[in-house]
Amino acid sequence: MELSLLTGRSIDQGCGKEHGKLSEEYRKNVAICQMNPEDMKKLQIREGENVKVTTKFGSVVVKAQKSRSIRSPRVIFIPYGPWASLISPPDTGGTGMPILKGMPATVEVTTEKVLDPLDLLVHSYGKEKSSVRD
Amino acid sequence: MPVVSNVVCPVCGCCCDDLEVIVENNKIIDARNACALSAAKFSNYSAHRNTKPFVRKNGKLVEASLNEAIKKSAEILSKASYPLLYGWSCTSCEAIRAGLELAEEVGGVIDNTSTICHGPSTLAIQDVGLPAATLGQIRHRADLIIYWGSNPWSSHPRHIERYTALSEGRFQKGIWRRLLSRLSADSGRKKRSIVARLVFKRGSLALPEKEQKAQYAFPSEGRKFIVFDVRKTRSADMADYFVQIEPGKDYEVLQALRALIRDEELDVEEVAGIPAETLEEIADLMINCRFGILFFGLGLTMSRGKIRNVEAAIKLTRDLNMRTKFLIMPMRGHFNVTGADTVFTWQTGYPYAVDFSHGYPRYNPGETSAVDILRRGDSDAALIVASDPVSNFPNEVTHNLVKKPLIVIDPHMSLTALMADVFIPSAFVGIEAEGTTYRMDHVPLPLKKLVEPPGGCLPDEEILRRIAQETRKLKR
Numbered sequence: 355m356e357l358s359l360l361t362g363r364s365i366d367q368g369c370g371k372e373h374g375k376l377s378e379e380y381r382k383n384v385a386i387c388q389m390n391p392e393d394m395k396k397l398q399i400r401e402g403e404n405v406k407v408t409t410k411f412g413s414v415v416v417k418a419q420k421s422r423s424i425r426s427p428r429v430i431f432i433p434y435g436p437w438a439s440l441i442s443p444p445d446t447g448g449t450g451m452p453i454l455k456g457m458p459a460t461v462e463v464t465t466e467k468v469l470d471p472l473d474l475l476v477h478s479y480g481k482e483k484s485s486v487r488d
Numbered sequence: 489m490p491v492v493s494n495v496v497c498p499v500c501g502c503c504c505d506d507l508e509v510i511v512e513n514n515k516i517i518d519a520r521n522a523c524a525l526s527a528a529k530f531s532n533y534s535a536h537r538n539t540k541p542f543v544r545k546n547g548k549l550v551e552a553s554l555n556e557a558i559k560k561s562a563e564i565l566s567k568a569s570y571p572l573l574y575g576w577s578c579t580s581c582e583a584i585r586a587g588l589e590l591a592e593e594v595g596g597v598i599d600n601t602s603t604i605c606h607g608p609s610t611l612a613i614q615d616v617g618l619p620a621a622t623l624g625q626i627r628h629r630a631d632l633i634i635y636w637g638s639n640p641w642s643s644h645p646r647h648i649e650r651y652t653a654l655s656e657g658r659f660q661k662g663i664w665r666r667l668l669s670r671l672s673a674d675s676g677r678k679k680r681s682i683v684a685r686l687v688f689k690r691g692s693l694a695l696p697e698k699e700q701k702a703q704y705a706f707p708s709e710g711r712k713f714i715v716f717d718v719r720k721t722r723s724a725d726m727a728d729y730f731v732q733i734e735p736g737k738d739y740e741v742l743q744a745l746r747a748l749i750r751d752e753e754l755d756v757e758e759v760a761g762i763p764a765e766t767l768e769e770i771a772d773l774m775i776n777c778r779f780g781i782l783f784f785g786l787g788l789t790m791s792r793g794k795i796r797n798v799e800a801a802i803k804l805t806r807d808l809n810m811r812t813k814f815l816i817m818p819m820r821g822h823f824n825v826t827g828a829d830t831v832f833t834w835q836t837g838y839p840y841a842v843d844f845s846h847g848y849p850r851y852n853p854g855e856t857s858a859v860d861i862l863r864r865g866d867s868d869a870a871l872i873v874a875s876d877p878v879s880n881f882p883n884e885v886t887h888n889l890v891k892k893p894l895i896v897i898d899p900h901m902s903l904t905a906l907m908a909d910v911f912i913p914s915a916f917v918g919i920e921a922e923g924t925t926y927r928m929d930h931v932p933l934p935l936k937k938l939v940e941p942p943g944g945c946l947p948d949e950e951i952l953r954r955i956a957q958e959t960r961k962l963k964r
Binding site: 372441471 | 639
């Protein structure tokens with residue numbers, strides 16, 4: 355089932371970022387995918403399960419969360435942050451701005467774990483550059 | 489306990505200036521009047537920071553002296569032929585001015601976070617203008633308040649309370665009472681429906697359709713509050729009327745409203761999932777208001793249509809001004825993103841994406857904007873100030889950012905800072921350093937210094953001036 359991925363701010367993402375981008379608070383509030391309960395039923399996804407969200411540009415594992423604010427079918431929401439950026443399109447169509455709301459995406463249940471920000475850096479840029487200070 | 493009053497909040501574009509911060513022994517104990525975002529910043533700002541400069545040696549970030557870090561930064565920038573200087577919306581106007589000077593000195597491209605925020609709005613405004621006012625005017629006079637593709641409850645938590653629907657203006661009163669009575673009626677309806685479901689074991693948690701409609705009767709007088717969005721956000725819950733748009737179809741709805749306002753008829757039954765009847769009702773409300781305001785957010789700039797969506801929204805207000813008074817304002821995110829645009833414009837003539845590589849300022853978003861430069865892999869070094877592009881830019885483009893020498897000036901230990909070749913910790917503007925910020929309506933406000941920064945953390949402005957000085961020395 356093809357879904358439309360929206361990214362955006364949420365109050366928990368805003369507060370989480372003030373706790374530090376490496377904090378558990380941030381990961382808990384940003385590495386999530388909010389979905390319409392009907393879509394979750396159709397895709398057999400349960401609240402809190404790890405899901406793999408895939409777009410043309412990659413895939414990322416986040417936690418599924420029921421959302422009462424998403425009433426349209428086939429719409430999912432991931433807050434701004436390193437998890438959403440992993441699957442965002444780089445093309446700006448000559449405007450400077452990529453389309454960050456309304457990307458085609460698919461969602462499936464996975465047993466893979468949600469990476470924390472440091473693992474994401476290693477995953478994206480390799481061990482050498484992302485080796486943090488001792 | 490010493491209380492510092494009239495503190496301007498350094499979080500979102502609302503720049504609330506009524507905070508009272510309690511400071512004891514150079515520590516912030518509490519921030520009164522703060523929203524959730526502001527309280528989170530004031531109570532956690534010092535918990536996850538680094539106060540030492542770092543320079544990458546043999547692949548590892550190792551502690552260095554401030555002088556060494558500044559010299560290394562100057563070396564990187566003076567060697568680079570096309571450096572990118574990015575960030576700027578979370579620092580003071582004074583630091584931005586120093587950054588522009590440095591960009592000109594090193595012949596680089598300087599871009600601020602507008603580029604992946606309200607950049608398309610700026611382009612649309614350059615095409616068709618912007619009928620605007622200060623938030624004070626809106627608070628006292630607006631009788632029709634519309635948020636389009638914006639969720640202030642999450643991104644600007646005190647916007648509704650301080651400037652729009654819930655604010656007590658001189659000529660317009662807040663809608664507190666109406667909102668509270670509606671919320672209690674809603675909760676009564678929900679309880680009845682749960683009881684009915686339990687007793688009769690049928691029906692659902694959702695309200696019957698008839699009752700759902702009933703809660704959307706427009707009040708006959710006073711302020712009216714409408715939210716247009718693709719999600720029913722918390723802000724939408726507070727509104728008198730929530731209009732749900734099918735994702736990616738804002739442009740159609742804006743143009744349909746324009747047609748209705750010019751007394752044309754729609755020959756379709758619905759537009760983007762909204763019945764034509766509803767749109768007619770809203771068009772009537774718009775025409776009959778005395779002072780309307782449309783706040784728009786990233787729902788318009790980041791979805792399909794981008795610039796054209798914003799252009800249609802501004803043209804809608806322009807059409808409405810033939811019939812009544814109507815204004816429009818972008819909901820700017822970071823506390824000084826408006827200031828970044830303003831300082832860029834007064835110094836170079838352009839609001840963002842300014843290229844100094846020819847020796848004079850050149851502006852062509854899509855070519856000289858940060859995401860495009862990184863995507864093409866054109867820049868050969870970068871200086872990031874008070875921003876975290878590694879977290880927020882599409883992953884494909886950040887590969888080109890971290891591959892090249894990267895300097896980061898930031899009070900936070902962000903993901904970009906972790907990938908840096910030189911990291912210089914700075915003081916938090918508005919907490920540990922003073923400066924000027926511009927509110928989203930272009931009103932400049934002074935940010936206060938509340939506590940001393942930890943030893944070794946200088947304000948962004950001073951760090952930038954010292955890097956520029958070193959760069960000049962190297963160039964001679």
